[in-house]
Amino acid sequence: MTALPSDLPSPAAPTAAASRRTFAIISHPDAGKTTLTEKLLFFAGAIHLAGHVKAHGERRRTQSDWMEIERARGISISSSVMTFERDGLTFNLLDTPGHQDFSEDTYRTLTAVDSAIMVIDAAKGIESQTRKLFEVCRLRDIPIITFINKIDREGLDPFALLDEIESTLALDVCPITWPVGMGTDFRGAYDLRENRFLKSESKPGAADGRTIPCSGIDDPQLDALVPERILASFRESAALALSAYPEFDLASYRGGHLTPVLFGSALKDCGVEELLRALGRIAPPPRPQPAEPRTVAPEEKAVTGFVFKMQANMDPNHRDRVAFMRLCSGRLKRGMKLRQVHSGKTITLQNPIFFFARERQLADEALPGDIIGIPNHGTLRVGDTLTEGEELRFTGIPNFAPEILRRVRLDDPMRAKQLKRALEDLAEEGVTQVFRPILGSQWIVGVVGQLQLEVLASRIATEYKIAMGFEMAPFEMARWVASDDPAVLKDFIERNRGSMAEDRDEAPVFLARDSWELNRTIRDWPKLRFLTTRERH
Ligand code: GDP
Helix, strand or coil: CCCCCCCCCCCCCCCHHHCEEEEEEEECCCCCHHHHHHHHHHHCCCCCCCCCHHHCCCCCCCHHHHHHHHHHHCCCCCCCEEEEEECCEEEEEECCCCCCCCCHHHHHHHHCCCEEEEEEECCCECCHHHHHHHHHHHHCCCCEEEEEECCCCCCCCHHHHHHHHHHHHCCEEEECEEEECCHHHCCEEEECCCCEEEECCCCCCCCCCCEEECCCCCCCHHHHHCCHHHHHHHHHHHHHHHHHCCCCCHHHHHCCCEEEEEECECCCCECHHHHHHHHHHHCCCCCCECEECCCECCCCCCCEEEEEEEEECCCCCCCCEEEEEEEEECCEECCCEEEECCCCEEEECCCCEECCCHHHCCCCEECCCCEEEEEECCCCCCCCEEECCCCCEECCCCCCCCCEEEEEEECCHHHHHHHHHHHHHHHHCCCCEEEEECCCCCCEEEECCHHHHHHHHHHHHHHHCCCEEEEECCCCEEEEEECCCHHHHHHHHHHCHHHEEECCCCCEEEEECCHHHHHHHHHHCCCCEEECCCCCC
């Protein structure tokens, strides 16, 4: 074991609640999230990469490759949660949906993590999707470790990349590893905190013998390993980096104000282990979760959790859904009964899914920070709080009033029933919101971004084999309507039948042509509440 770094603290023997690191990777498509995920699992010993060498070149891993690895190793890596263990810690990596899909689902997944890794392509710097996801992390002060990937290719100057993070994201930066040459000059990276040269080359996957402890960046050993020109340039820039940036500050990182930065190459296995170590040492254990009427601490004995994601169609032959719950406190055991707070219903956890590696699959206990899959037939909903009985509601799971409304055009009227089911399934997953106008038969979908419409159309086409399209709707805004006086509500609905719709729970929704109409209606009906999210009581 190499010495502990002076400024990256080693965790004390973790207590049960402190042994989890629940995190997500945020990035723009193509920055290397999939490759990095695979390498993190590999270095943690969770998978053996038969296809490791094949990863060279441009070959993309397909879903079936993942499935193959899953079957061989008995773990769920193509699914939304990947759990692995290392150094007595349990890491839960939550996947944020890939393929350009930027939906509410992505936001919600970030409510269930305690920290994030931001992957940046060294040639491209900060790209649009990374930025959006970063903003969501910032809303919740989620601490971020930055991994600047692909330094084995020609990229931007390291200082320029750090400047960009500082100026566009308003984050302090603290380099942890520094590139030793980039592109054709790439020879590896240097761990500035622990003084180790992370040599490139050699066989991929062979971590041994590639990490060379040094006395500092001037260590003469390096002269024998790195060509003179590349070494001179490295020493100059690394010396500048060491003097220009402050020491790592744990409180500042945990508060979401500073990001430690590692330069590396996921493809060439460079810096990945260091990333894993940093995650174990500095990333926060489960944090207290905001709830009404009180915040919940992970050390509490009673079990609490919230549902942040719903996945339907995991098995196309079953219409089952799996609710993903983040455990916030207590020890969850198989067979436990929990209360769904908003309905008062009791849910028995007969077959909770634990996303453990094979040897732990029979584990029947989960701890705060862990993610549990709960199979159900539609009882559970995104945003649900589950407790052992206490009236609690976890807050901060964002729900967005749709910004774009579209009518759904069905090409084959005989498929109306299938369309209904498809829309309801996908609404449940959080891909979209659906409204059924009281008059007329065309569904209206509501989304927060254009991309969601594309995802919706492609999933309906591929998973449900329904030919459909979108048309402009004569409405721009949707608001749930509620009132303490049922008679007033009924009167409002009667008078506005042409603008009323129901959501999938038959809750009334007012569709306004524009903001002027909405504002006038709000003024005219002071006894009604016009809500951007549905009231869940
Ligand atoms: P994702 O879309 O963010 O999941 O990105 P992928 O992991 O699929 O990677 C996108 C492309 O970049 C693939 O062709 C990878 O082989 C390649 N790639 C990923 N990491 C690296 C790296 O460190 N160096 C180089 N040269 N290519 C990489």
